[in-house]
Amino acid sequence: MEEKVMLVHGGGGKQTSELIHEVFAKRFRNLYLTEDDAAILPPPASNIAFTTDGFIVSPWKFPGGNIGKLSICGTVNDISCMGARPKYLSCAFVIEEGFPVKSLEEIADAMALTAREAGVSIVAGDTKVAGHGQVDGVFITTTGIGERLPGAHPSGKSARPGDAVIVSGDVGRHGCTILLARGEYGIDAEVTSDCAPLWGMASSVFDVCRDVHVLRDATRGGVGTVLHEIAGQSGVGIRLDASAVPVDPAVAGVCGMLGLEPLYLACEGRLVIFVPKEDAEAVVAELKKSPYGENAAVIGEVTPDEPGRVVMTTELGTQTVLPPPGGELLPRIC
Amino acid sequence: MEEKVMLVHGGGGKQTSELIHEVFAKRFRNLYLTEDDAAILPPPASNIAFTTDGFIVSPWKFPGGNIGKLSICGTVNDISCMGARPKYLSCAFVIEEGFPVKSLEEIADAMALTAREAGVSIVAGDTKVAGHGQVDGVFITTTGIGERLPGAHPSGKSARPGDAVIVSGDVGRHGCTILLARGEYGIDAEVTSDCAPLWGMASSVFDVCRDVHVLRDATRGGVGTVLHEIAGQSGVGIRLDASAVPVDPAVAGVCGMLGLEPLYLACEGRLVIFVPKEDAEAVVAELKKSPYGENAAVIGEVTPDEPGRVVMTTELGTQTVLPPPGGELLPRIC
Structure with missing residues (x-):
């Protein structure tokens, strides 16, 4: 393991997997923590899919969306990929001091619109502010709960010849x-x-x-x-x-x-x-x-x-x- | 509403409430989004408490803990305050390029230890890396699911004379x-x-x-x-x-x-x-x-x-x- 976290560790490829395995998965080991897009929980929360995703896209606004829309889509899609209907989301913001409130409203508008389209309710949230230069713009983490369709159990392990x-x-x-x-x-x-x-x-x-x-x-x-x-x-x-x-x-x-x-x-x-x-x-x-x-x-x-x-x-x-x-x-x- | 987000908006007081209300709550409005520490969900997730919290503490290590321990405690405590037994957590990391892997391990160790003490399993996670100077060290967002005790319904609205x-x-x-x-x-x-x-x-x-x-x-x-x-x-x-x-x-x-x-x-x-x-x-x-x-x-x-x-x-x-x-x-x- 290299001694410092490098950008390549955030690329979503081999080095990301290694970092996650070596630093986190080894320590957090339990039955429900898997390599799939979301955890499937046992009773009392049975058939519930649960997943989290952090969004740090730069620039925060781009043709076709912004970080707000992206933050809803990312988590909705991870839940969907477990064969689960997305139901509830939480969102946590870290905002840079000086970020325009108008831009934050634009982000929140996109989140509300996308949540409506996806059929999810944003039921919990958190807002933190970091000093100028301590975070670049706005970072958003969304976490979602979905209800698994009966009989649905897609998994990265289930590909078969044919x-x-x-x-x-x-x-x-x-x-x-x-x-x-x-x-x-x-x-x-x-x-x-x-x-x-x-x-x-x-x-x-x-x-x-x-x-x-x-x-x-x-x-x-x-x-x-x-x-x-x-x-x-x-x-x-x-x-x-x-x-x-x-x-x-x-x-x-x-x-x-x-x-x-x-x-x-x-x-x-x-x-x-x-x-x-x-x-x-x-x-x-x-x-x-x-x-x-x-x-x-x-x-x-x-x-x-x-x-x-x-x-x-x-x-x-x-x-x-x-x-x-x-x-x-x-x-x-x- | 001021035009820019200021540090005071992150202080957890009146200005934080105003920002959350004006920018987020107004747009995300639904039955389950309240001012309490966690949302209580209806069927199929009934009696489930759901909450999220972002952690950006600086310095990341301090006498009595570090950002990892804090990130487990904060969410465990919010769930607990709904009269719900904390069960499952997710954690999302944003890490600054160049952050020492050893320090990240120290943070993960504290998370694992605290999760064990609190009786929760970390079942989902996400890891992003931002460039040097685009995030200050490590930020962690944890989100939790808890199971409400039968008959427990504490609320900030329920204080009574006497x-x-x-x-x-x-x-x-x-x-x-x-x-x-x-x-x-x-x-x-x-x-x-x-x-x-x-x-x-x-x-x-x-x-x-x-x-x-x-x-x-x-x-x-x-x-x-x-x-x-x-x-x-x-x-x-x-x-x-x-x-x-x-x-x-x-x-x-x-x-x-x-x-x-x-x-x-x-x-x-x-x-x-x-x-x-x-x-x-x-x-x-x-x-x-x-x-x-x-x-x-x-x-x-x-x-x-x-x-x-x-x-x-x-x-x-x-x-x-x-x-x-x-x-x-x-x-x-x-």
């Missing part, structure tokens, strides 16, 4: 949006974050498929990181068809210029779904009915060989191993 | 400790934070008193702020006996030198309890059995006159109105 791999829309939009919003590359492109609350979409998947094996939302590390995690957790191989991965042309253009792989750019409104192959068509058709799912597509399949690896068939027909998630591409993406 | 006002120990220790730990005043005194998990103590109060009217933990604004809030919420007067308020001699000495009122210094391990006068003696006796309650005392009573005010009988026998909580005494106290 599963179809589905994404609910084009990949990498949130990461690309934040990258451009920082203005560091001097690139001007029309890209909007995919940030959205996904319970409506997630629940519709359970409506048409009785046996959803894996349901995850791709956040910090993008769809590529999620696929690597699932391949590892389930001990299976994943074969991706590069030409099937939906990428917005503007995102593809930015990635081309900067040499980035869209599969590793953050999403904030995209589901990664593993279902038995025979259900795939119905699931994609259902996803396309959602306002957030028009670009839903089957992008690959699960194989018994090469467990733990993600192999991509390129557009030229060659096979290439999708490299494991690298270091921190961009800090403070969410 | 109630005895009890504190579970000497006041102002945490605030005084942080103040000295910053070293800004050049005062050297042996003061240790009262930071402690209070469920054991809180549950014992319910054991000996069937009708606990109010149970609160005094945090940011100290016991004085809590008393003002209760007087306002319940529409009653509170009469305090200054000579009965337990204050550690070292804390009293520091307060004397700096002209501070210990009743307005933060506590992190003190309950404020309102029970019918006839139960007061039994409650104090029970509190004294706890390792955190040796200085428990009745410090006043509830009166029907002067609703909303806290009147103090001084050690000289004169009557004085305890001034309402002022601005921010000391930022980043918890």
